[in-house]
Structures are given as C-alpha cells and as structure tokens.
Amino acid sequence: CGFKLQGSYSIPDELQTLSLSSQDKYSELTHLVRERLRLNSINLIEPNDKTPRLKLIKDSLDRTTLSLYPTGNVAEYELIYQVEFTISFPNQEAQLFQAIIRRDYLDDPRTSLAKSREMALLVKEMRLQAADKIIQTLAAFEQ
C-alpha cells in the first residue's frame, strides 16, 4: 500500500548542527533532550554565534480536575506539562515554541503516597514525550 521505510529524520540540514542551552543546566529535561538529539544524529556543539541554537526556557507542571464523584470528591486529575523553548539562528530573532503534554490519573485518598509516586512517574514519561515533541518541532522548523 505504498509505504516505504522512513529515509531520514526530515530535520532541515541547517539544523543538523546546533547548540543546546538551558535555563537549568542539570535538569532531567535537558538531559533527555540532549540524549534525543544524539539519537537523532544531530551534531551538538558549544554555543557560538555561527550555529543555530536550541534554548530550553522553562518547563512547568499544572494539574486540573477532570471529573468528580457524586459526593463532590475528585475522581480524575489531568497533569499538563508545558515546555517553552526557542530556536534561533545567528543574528536572527528567536522563535518561541511551546510543547504541551497532557496525561490523566485517578485520585485515591487512601493511597495518596502511592498516587504521588504515580504522578512522579507520569512526569518522567511526559518529559520523554516533550523531548520527542521538541525534536518534531525541529523537523517542522521553517526560518
């Protein structure tokens, strides 16, 4: 039915070599994005004014209530993980992007400690998904 193996990562050539900088050098997101860039065979170098730059500005986590039990207690929560990042070319205005990941989980006041562990696990997974989305944004980048 016409499918063939994907030939390339479809990341524009001018972004094959770039520098990664982050507001939070040792954060887990920075580490995951660096690993994802390496796996997508993007050549990472130190920031300089000749190569494009991917800058992770900030990430944030919000929680909203998705549904309630008849007694008014919370049944489901939704976690919204947001990453703001910019892609900029030498002496060009940086373009701001946002990657938003949503996951939901059930609340259970009797196992609240286990639920906070579940939330931590979800955040770890959402960071991986956000790193993939950042790579996807690189692939869709137009100057």
Added chain:
Amino acid sequence: QDITTSNTQTSAPTQAAAGQCVIVTPVAPRRNVLTNADIESGDINVEADHAEAKMGKEAHFSGGVTFSHGERQIYAEEATLNRETQQLSAKGNLTLEDPRLTITADSIDAEIEANNAVMKGAEYWIKGQQVHGAARELEITPNNDLILSNSSFTTCPPGQESWKLQAGRIKINSEEEWGEIWNAKLKIADVPVLYIPYMSIPISDKRKSGLLFPKFSTSTINGVEVATPIYWNINPQYDLTYTPHYMSNRGLFNKLEFRYLLDNEQSGQLNVEYLPTDDSLNGSPNRYLYHWDHQGKVDDNWRFMANFTDVSDNNYFTDLDSDIRKSHDNQLIRVGEVNYLEKNWDLGLKVQDIKVLGISDKPYQVMPQLRWNYRALNVFKNINFSMYSEVSNFENKDNAQSSATRLHLEPSVILPIYGPAGSFTTELKLYQTNYWQDDSRVAEAAQLSPLDDSVSRTIPSVRIHGQINFEKQLQLFNQSYRQTLEPQAQYLYVGHQDQSKIGLYDSALLQEDYYGLFRDRRFSGLDRIADANQFTVGLTTRLFDEHNKEQMKFSFGQIFYLRDSRVNLNNSENIVNRPSSSVLAAELDAHIYNDWYLGSEIQYDTKNRESKKTEFTLDFRPENNKLFQLSYRFVPDLLNTNTNNQVDIAQAGTRVAWPIKDNLYYVGNWYYDLKQKRSVEAYTGFQYESCCWAVRLSYRYRIKANYDDNFTPTPDEREQFESGVYLNFVIKGLGSAGSLGVTDMLNDGIFNYRKPLYLRN
C-alpha cells in the same frame, strides 16, 4: 494527549481598544540634543534665545529656555541660574522630563548640587505606564523619589477619570517602582467612596498588574460578602496582602498573605487565615489555616522546596473562600525537599506527610527518603548505564500501622539502536530491595498474617522494544500529507518473587493508557514489582502537512500476557481468572479542520467487551483567547475510597471563553453528571474592561464535597450545592498596560482551575 505545539510568536499583549486607553504624555516644545558623552559628563547645558549674566554669579535666560543635566531636561519660558548658590528657578510653560517621568508645573526651584527640586502646581506622568496625576507641590528627592503633597493619582485617561485617589501625601519610589499613599480618599466618578489611611500600590509589572479592589458577592452558603484586599509593599523583597472578607452568615474572615523574594532566587509565601467565630455552625467555632511554601535555587546545583498546610477542620476549603486552594482535592501534601543536581547524577533528600481531609486512616509518612540517581550515556559502544537507588523510612501516625525501612537499588543497562527507519532497544534491569519491617502491633490488631521482619527481594527484568517507521505521501481533501505508520512491539520479562510478606507503603495499581502499555511496571512505588511475561503490540499513524507539522495522530495497542502475573496488592497470591490481555488502549489527537481539534482516548476491555474508559473532547480554538470546548467522559465502576462505594463516572461538559467586544469578555462552563442526572458545575461570567478599571460579574453553581467533622451540621445535613453571584472591581493600568486577560475568571471554575505544582528538575 494533546498535539498542541503552538508556535506562540512573542506578540505584544492585545491592547484594549487602543484609542480609548492612550494616556498622552505632554512633550516639551523643545529639548537639548545631547550625546551620551554630554549625559555622562554631568555638564549643565542651557540654551535660550536671550541670556544675560554676571559671569560666574547669576545668569538669567529667556525665550524657549532648555536646561539639561545628566538625563534630566527642563524646558521653561524663563530661568535664572545662580552659580554660587547652585540654585535654578524657572517658570512659564515649565516641563521637566527624564527617562522615567514627565512633569509639567507652574514653577520649579532646584538645587543642582544637592540634586533636588521643588515644583509647584505640578502634573506628573510616569512613562511607560498609565499612572499620572496632579500635586499642589511636588518634590524630587536626591535619590530620585517623588514626594507629592495634596495630590491625586490615577491610571485613567484625562477627562475619563472613572477612579482617582486623592491623597494628602504620595511617595513614588524611583528604583523599586512602587508608591505609598497616606490618608487617601478613593473617588469613583468624583464621588468619595472609601477612606484609606495608608496603602502602597505597585506601579511596575514586577508585582501584580491588576490590583484587586472591593469584591462584593452573595452566596447561598456565606450570605452577603464584601472583601477589600489591602496591599502593602514593605520593601523590594517583601510584600503583603491583608484581605478582610466579611460574610453575613459567618462573620469576619481575615486572610493574610506575606510574600518574600530573596536575591538568590529563593522565594515563597506565608498565609494565615482566621475566622474567629463561624456563626453558620453550631457553637460558632473558630476556623483557621496556616500555610508556608518556599522554592529556591542556588546556582545550577542546589534546589530547595518546602510546602506545609494545616487547617482547623475538614470542611475548611469547602465552606470558605481560601487563597490557598480552589479545587476539590482533599489531600494536604506536606513536604520538604533538598536536591543536589550534577551533570550525570542527582541526590535528593525528602520528608513527606499527607493529611487527608475526611478520612480517618492515616497514609504513610516518608520520614525521610534519600534518593540517588546516576546516569552515564554511551558508557561502552553507545550502551547507557543508569542506577536508581533510594533509602526510605516509612512511619505512620496511627500506631496500629507498621513502620519500615526500605533500601532499593535499581541498576539498568540500555542499548538503544536508533535510526530513521526504526529503533531497537534492549534494557536489562535488576530490582534489589531490602525491607526491615515492624508490624507487630498490626498483626495482633487485625489478626492478619504478620509481615516478615526483614525481606530481601531480587528481581531481574528484561525489556526488548522494537519499532519500525514507514511513511508515504498521501493526498487528502486536495492537500498533500506525509503519513507515517509506526508499528512497535515490546517483550517484557520480570522475574517472580512472592511479595505478600511486604507491607504496602507507596504502591498502587497504575492506569494503563496507550503510553502506559509500554511501561515495565504495573504498580507505582516499589513495594510490588509485578512478575511479567508479556508481549505488547502497538501501532501509531500520523499525518504531517507540507510544513511537516503533525495534524493527526492515532495510536492503539494492547498487552498480551504469556503467563498471568501472580503479584497483587492484597497479601495472598491466589490468582483469580486473570484476563489473558490488557485493555486495548487507543488515543486520537486530530486537527480536523481550520480551528477544530478532536481529542479522544479509549481503554476497551476486549474480553468482557466493555469500555473501561472513554473520553472525547472537541475544541474550537481560533485564537489563544477564544475557546469553545465540548467534552464527554465515561469511567465505569470506580471505587470512591472516600465513601467506599463503586461508582460509574459519566460526565458531559462544555467550556466557553470568548471576547464579545474589545473590552467585554464572556467565560462560561457547564458540567453535567449523566449518571446522577444533575449539574455538577455551572459558571457564567462577564468581564468588562475599560482603560483603567475592570469589573467582573459572575454567577456560580457547583457541587460541594462535605466531610465528617466534629461539629454539626453533619455532612448529610449540609447543602450539597452552593450558588452565588460575585461582583469585583479591578484597578488596572498599574504596571503593565494592556488587557487583564481572563485567567482569574477561568481559575474560578472547578474544572478550569490550573493548580501549579512543584517540578523537581
């Protein structure tokens, strides 16, 4: 899962009808053209049509006199400069300008060396903001503060001054951009409405931009309510808001919020809320809350965080409008954490306790937990090694529960082989956990088989994951797309060890959405490592437009158990007819057409042919401040552990946020419980925004969560629903101009409220 990677170009905030909100700052008819050198030099430059002087003594200038010293420029029709006494006086169409201020006045007497000036009959404008006013006398102090006597202060355009503060004395601090006002009268449409002995106002967007002013409301629970927040800016690091909130049914509810912002990025807040006598409850008990949260960072390595909340009773948040919590969740997480981050490893020390409102049995406390995470990329021919380790000590305030210490080591070796055509990942992991448990009291009390005093658990795990990426070009509705087909498969083997002698401290069953199918664990926490011999299959297909932007993503997958997992949460391993496969989890995110987005998630039990979870959302999002959403959720037989009964959740909802006109905004939402056949929340609100003030009128009807408490009325006597009309005024134009947006109104709804959570990076 949402595919919004919105490319938010950094656009200026949308200005309410621009024409209406422009505060015209007068400009001097003429000013000196100065180079930076002139400004830095501190020389005085004077230009005039005519000058007459006793050289070295007094000079008199006339005819369009422009005087400049540093960055300050003064224009006047005539001026006299006495060189000996360093006095300058000028009058006639006088205008003074510097980078921050524009002042017009009848006259000015300035001491140049002392760098201060007194102006009479002045009008002042703060540049870049809407703040302006008049003063009979205005003094510019040596360190550039403004002291105005019998003066006025407003952010409304001249001629349309819907509100104005008339004050005996106003001091506007130059550096920190906030103002202090003494014995002021608030005038609305020139009618004195409120006398304020002292208050300070932020005049830069460093602090809040809209200063909340009187809030009036009536609600079925609290009766007539009036709240007037008073803001006090103590100094650049500390500020405080005290809000007396009078409720006719209850009494005077005092809320105090103290915020601090220290230099090295340490910030936090302290809240104290106190209602001396709650007249709506028998015996009108007092009700209080105290809360502290702190977040801090010291250079790139250290992270600090603390969060503590306590309330007087379980229904505190249900009944009272607290600043700390707006949603319905009933768990007060108390936590203190210190983290040290390095390039390849991080260390964290944490203590955590949770107070659950309305439930008697106490959750385990983590007292403390030390966590060490190590990761090494490309250790050997791009094999990654990582090691997670943790030592936790669990206590329980309810002394009928056991306490335990757990040491856990989790080394893992990952070989990712990655290419555009697919990926093949092999992961070998070892779970090594040791427990030292003391549950002697539990065993006698509950006659359960006692836990072992010490347990050692060693479980290996192998995970092999493969994915192939296919793609092809596709024509759809005469647009060209690139479609991908990404089948993935994972084999997971986890060893078995009987864990029924291990207590349950922080483990619970995890929900399996599509992404969760590919996890290597079924339980959260570490007290249950489920044995597994299973095969997960998944398929994802996406559509990319010609800009390579993802327009549709559909994935579905399922786990096939080659052998039933024997580990479960209750402490016996009898296996009762386990399904041979997991739910079929499917997710769809599609940008259907123009600004319409469809999101859906289904977890379908193929064995019993019934849905375990169904969710649909349809969004219409033409711009980021316009939203129309329809949503439906169905989650059958959930255990509501607050009341321990099995419940089906079936909820339909709609949300709207829509600008009706430039300055009139509508926010509305309505959520309906299909099972109980009743509304759960109905909210409708209008925000009218003019240039310097805004008013919000909203009606709110919503369900309340009532809990057992030691005072009456008991939960079933309490109203299950609350409805009210809310009206509040906002002073605008302090700090940033531009529109207020509707986040405050959005944050009013149960389902809209977005609670920010701490992110340990």
Added chain:
Amino acid sequence: KLDDINQIIEIDADHSEADFQNNLIFYKGNVKITQGTIKINAEELNAFNDKQNGNKILTVLGNPATFFQILDDGQQGTASAKKIRYDKKTGTLVLSGNAILDVGGSKWTAEVIRYNIENQHAIAESSSDGNSRVRTVIPADNYQKLNKQEKDKKKAQTEKKQ
C-alpha cells in the same frame, strides 16, 4: 585685571596703513593687541581714534579673532568670534559671528555677545532667524562633582546586575 582698562594699548601687525584724515589705522596680517593682561589676536584690525570723546574703537576680524584676559581671581577669561569690537572707554567687547565667551567657569556660544570687561556683565542674543541660539555649558567638574555618593551607588548597582 581691573586696571587693564587704564593700560596703554600696543598693536603689532605685519602690515599697517593709515588714513589720518578719518583718524583710521588699518592693520593686516597676524594682528596682536595687548593691553595689560588683555591679548587680542586677529587677521585684520581697524583702529579708530575718536578724538572728540577721547575714545579708541578697535574692530578686529579673524577666523576667529580671539580675546584673552586674566581676571582678578587669577582665572582666565577667553572669547572668540568672527568680529570683535572693543570700545576702550566703556571697556565692552561686542563679539558677533559664532561668538564664544568662556569666563568664570561657564562657556557661552551665541550669535552676538556683549561683554563688559570691567563688571563681567554679559548679554547674549541668538540670531534673528533663531537657528543659532545662545548656548551655555557649565562643565561638571568645576561647579559640582555629580554627588560622589550617587555616582558610586549607580556604579555598585550596575556591578550587582552583571
């Protein structure tokens, strides 16, 4: 100095011409006039000896013509302009054509400046078309140190920000 006015005037030039009938002497070529501490240099000088009221009017032209004098307090006073008219009796200078006067710590530029050497009283006018205005510059160092403490504070603040 105050008694410069009563000193004799010496004039030195490359070339001079006399027109006795109109009591005019015309000098040309690096003209130097000295009278006590006053020194005037210029290209040309028309000296008019007004016998009836015992006055001397010296009009010099130069690019620019310059005037120098040491004041009683030891400070210097300088001036320059395209044309300087010195009236010995009244002791006033009229500088016209981008006139510059620098006395007592402030420096004036204007189209026309009238300066009385005796009482150091000056009047400056801008050009009638108004585009060259009277400009006065009072250098910071001799009237006020931009108060030291404010400068240090500014410096400290900028360091903190970096």
